[in-house]
Amino acid sequence: MTPPPEPAARILVVEDDAATASEIAACLASSGYAPECSGDGEAALALALAGGYDAITLDRMLPGLDGMQIVRALREAGSETPILMVSALGDVDDRVMGLRGGGDDYMIKPFAPDELMARLEVLLRRHRRARTAETTLRVGELQLDLVRHEAHRQGRRIELLPMEFRLLEYMMRNCGQMLSRRMIFEAVWGYYFDPGTNLINVHVGKLRRKVDGPGEAPMFSTERGVGYRLDAT
Structure with missing residues (x-):
């Protein structure tokens, strides 16, 4: 396994099964990471909100708060x-x-x-690249601040959820290219595409309504059965 960079990344392991938590922590420690474990949902959320962790492994079934409540609370908190x-x-x-x-x-x-470990390393690399890459993307009237995590179109601020931000960033980086649902799913969500899911349709639809405001020229286009494209106006 590829060794992590120094200083060692701090990983919060949220798992209520002691054997599984020990297994994950041992795996992380043997690769040079600094794991910290929490087996309670409410305690884990408090630790995560306090910051300082480079990544989190999160179980779904937990006492106190379940994994879904934790991840939603973290994303809503920014x-x-x-x-x-x-x-x-x-x-x-x-x-x-x-x-x-x-x-x-x-x-x-x-x-x-x-x-x-491989999946965790991918997430850490992606996060580091996002923090060290260029700070602003521009496509026509649309501007995306990668540091402040803000989007604007002709001075109008566009409120984005974290996943909407990542989706818009991907489409802006591939401006003018027709992107298939598979390409979007695997690039933005980092998971093998399930052709039966309507996840992409829902997120692109919500993002389109936010970016293409009333009276503004549409920047999103759809080709049925092919994919989606973002164009400069």
């Missing part, structure tokens, strides 16, 4: 900490719910330690 959900709930609906709720990736128990 936290961009990468979250890898680790759960025995492995149905497609469960995975989609976890990703839609704000998780960055979703892993099903039982898991292979090497795969858990």
Whole structure:
């Protein structure tokens, strides 16, 4: 496994099963990370909101608050900490719910330690790139501040949820290109595409309504059965 950069990344392990928590923590520690464990939902949320963690592994079934309540509370509070959900709930609906709720990736128990580390390393690399890349994207009238996590169109501020922000960033970076639902799902959600999900349709629809305001020239276009495109006006 690829060793992490120094200083060691701090990982919050949220898991109420002591054996699983110990397994994850041992895996992280052996790779040079600094794990901290919490087995209670409310306590874990308080720790996560206090900040200082580079990533979080999060179980769905927890006492106090469940994993979905935790991830939603963090995203609503503006936290961009990468979250890898680790759960025995492995149905497609469960995975989609976890990703839609704000998780960055979703892993099903039982898991292979090497795969858990690989997925976590991907999330950490993606998060580091986002923090060190260019600070502003511009497409026509649309501007996206990557530091402040704000979007504006002709001076009008566009309120975005964290996943909407990531979706808009991806489409702006690929301006003028027709993007398939598979491309969007795997690039933004980082998970293997399920052709039966309407997740992309829902998120693109909400984002389109926010970006293309009343009286403004539409920037989003759809080609049925092909995908979506963002164009400069």
